[in-house]
Amino acid sequence: MSSHETPRRATIADVAREAGVATSTASVVFSGKAKVAAATRERVLAAAAALGYAGPDPRAASLRRGRSGIVAVVLEGHLRAAFLDPVTTAMMDGLTDGLAELSAGILLMRDEPGEDGSALASAPVDAFVLIGCSGRTRASLEIVRGRGLPVVVIEGDAGGDIPRITLDNAAAAADVARHVRDLGHRDVALVTLALDAERERGLVTQERIATATVDVTIDRLAGMREVFPDASAISASGSLIDEGAIVGRMLLADPATRPTAVLAQSDLLAVGVIRAAEELGLRVPEDVSVAGFDGIAVDGLGPQLLTTSVQPAVEKGRAAGEQVARMLRGESGITQHLTCRFRQGTTTAPPAR
Amino acid sequence: MSSHETPRRATIADVAREAGVATSTASVVFSGKAKVAAATRERVLAAAAALGYAGPDPRAASLRRGRSGIVAVVLEGHLRAAFLDPVTTAMMDGLTDGLAELSAGILLMRDEPGEDGSALASAPVDAFVLIGCSGRTRASLEIVRGRGLPVVVIEGDAGGDIPRITLDNAAAAADVARHVRDLGHRDVALVTLALDAERERGLVTQERIATATVDVTIDRLAGMREVFPDASAISASGSLIDEGAIVGRMLLADPATRPTAVLAQSDLLAVGVIRAAEELGLRVPEDVSVAGFDGIAVDGLGPQLLTTSVQPAVEKGRAAGEQVARMLRGESGITQHLTCRFRQGTTTAPPAR
DNA sequence: TTGTATGCGTTATCAA
DNA sequence: TTGATAACGCATACAA
Secondary structure (H helix, E strand, C coil), X not given: CCCCCCCCCCCHHHHHHHHCCCHHHHHHHHHCCCCCCHHHHHHHHHXXXXXXXXXXXXXXXHHHHCCCCEEEEEECCCHHXXXXXXXXXHHHHHHHHHCCCCCCEEEEEECCCCCCCCHHHCCCCCEEEEECCCCHHHHHHHHHHHCCCCEEEECCCCCCCCCEEEECHHHHHHHHHHHHHHCCCCCEEEEECCCCCXXXXXXXXXXXXXXXXXXXXXXXXXXXXXXXXCXXXXXXXXXXXXXXXXXXXXHHCCCCCCCCEEEECCHHHHHHHHHHHHHCCCCCCCCCEEECCECCCCCCCCCCCCEEEECCHHHHHXXXXXXXXXXXXXXXXXXXXXXXXXXXXXXXXXXXX | CCCCCCCCCCCHHHHHHHHCCCHHHXXXXXXXXXXXXXXXXXXXXXXXXXXXXXXXXXHHHHHHHCCCCEXXXXXXXXXXXXXXXXXXXXXXXXXXXHHCCCCCEEEEXXXXXXXXXXXXXXXCCCEEEXXXXXXXXXXXXXXXXXXXXXXXXXXXXXCCCCCEEEECHHHHHHHHXXXXXXXXXXXXXXXXXXXXXXXXXXXXXXXXXXXXXXXXXXHHHHHHHHHCCCCEEEECCCCCHHHHHHHHHHHHCCCCCCCCEEEECCHHHHHHHHHHHHHCCCCCCXXXXXXCCECCCCCCCCCCCCEEEECCHHHHHHHHHHHHHHHHCCCCCCCEEECCEEECCCCCCCCCC
């Protein structure tokens, strides 16, 4: 080595030498995993300060420990789309909570379509959380499984013995439907979430149900049809207010075919339907009842309170985090079934006629 | 070692031995960084498959390479709150694009209040992107700077020589205000974003401006006051439609004091003001003009197009990503000033009287 | 309470 | 095209 070498960053060995202690002692000063005499600690800290040492290199530490402290969350599609959904963000919050002790943070990853190797195969993470396991995500699952790291799937059919976090979507949807039926409604229309990756908006036929791939949509639809077997349904292309408004217009525009109640598979869609109703001069709930699903706090709904099924979105994330923590401790992950809670709001009432 | 040891995961050395090649050769097969005879590659791959080797351990690779491929994004507060703002999500999208070549993913981190060491100090990342540098974030900045890693700050006063991504908030706000003045409005009210971490809703006084900490709010207010020096302003507690509606009611309820135009510092606030106006039976823009800021696609605004200043939200993220990439290549980061573009919509018109 | 020794699994360099 | 070898920076088991 010449004396003109680049000013290499100080390592813990440099600090130890400067302080006149062994590297192991210096290491312990930073990790706090053993008792160190106050005087020794001071000397080490002083040496660190003198050398501009900012603490152990996380990369080296994670190799040595076998842990990086990072948990990956795999979302489908663009981040923007994922974060547009309040349920997803609430869940992410729960996840960070559930992982707080354990983790440095959450690594956001998309399940990229084409690439095979992809980032999933080589991200320095300790575990994976897959969200909305469907189609593409299933390919990601293969890659992830191959790495032998803990995996938890939220709301998706993982197959195999992979722990999942699930919701009682069908039962909860049926609860909402029953509430509407008990109010006296017989002529009800449904608005579903996207059926598959194509996300086509349109009438939901038997054929389309048969080829649907999104479990959430299928399950909630099944619950609704349990109560209203013959209700017609239109699939939205996504969970957006404006999308709900479009479908709402399709359903409510013609007085001859207008239902007395609309059940939407998400709160955002329901708000859109309400907006469409208002545009058409219909009052909610006097002229038409509208119910949603999710129980999120919808910004922009004003004083109305949506009748809906409140899903434990934050809990979903927290549960996933806890399972990850368990598996990282060497215990086996357990599939958790969470339940939604019906909430009566001001947007449903007995039909006028 | 006893023969009863735990079935250790295969390493690249095991694969090399199994395949009868040197570890360096096996390594190259996986990294693709040198030419390898097809036959050799086959043998290595076969050995890997036989041993269930899923590719190089990312932790070891990142120690050796000195890179983890991960970039941290530090947000203040709950993720849920951060992602409620469409501007943030758009920016994240741009960031993932700007980082695509470079990075394994984005590590989402909260700037945790109390803890000193915290995850920021020990996350195995290559660089940091701080968003909305204010108050708490400034403490995070210290920690991050100490690590000597590249840092970029988006919309915040970073101090020192840290590269930033900034917006021409004052000039753009003045543009909107000028448009409204040119339409003939003289009696204008302002709705600002939160002034500080307390996020108190209320009249904006000189005292409150003096103690304000949120740069975006201060700058946009300055731009508006440049055109309407005496316009009264009310600060909202956050950028939400419902919050805008509350402030809107405060401003518009009394016909005696009702302004002919309202300038809001965000599109969501503007939409809330419009909703308040509609509630009060006022038509927009006939009875009252409303303008916003941001130029996001507001879900739920319907057919109206908001008059606003369109900020390059995605570009902000992308620019940050590009600066990170530069710095990781060893070049120095450059502060980028981005500009907003005025967009006339359907929500502003000349005053009736 | 402190020090010694070892290996975590790779990849880069260089020589063959 | 392949192989031998040396770091990368740290944390732990164990001995003193």
